[in-house]
Amino acid sequence: MQALATTFSEHKQGLEGQWHRGEEVATEEPRVALQRYRSFFNRLLNT
Template sequence: MDLRSRWEAIQQGFVDDPRAAVGDADALVRDVLDRLATTFEDQRQGLEDQWNDGEPGTEDLRSALQRYRDFFDRLVAL
């Protein structure tokens, strides 16, 4: 079941069992946050791997800093 479908099921279940629905909502939000954290950590690791292997030159480091800036901008825009 996709995330939207799970959310709709939680809302529908509220009428019959409000407490369980809120618990399910918490679990769903936790799941989404875990997925986001994993995705963003993988992207961050990829950035690190690009500059932290060997002896990068100044141009490589400048490019890496630009990629970090773009990544940072995406993170804070959430």
């Protein structure tokens, strides 16, 4: 569980860092991140 939380946190920080530096983030990256979150929470709630 801790490894998943760390992975999500690192990915979130990476995206936020790009946004704060004014870099353009492709819409694909946030879309994939949201899919991962959804998948994780669906698996968590189904157990």
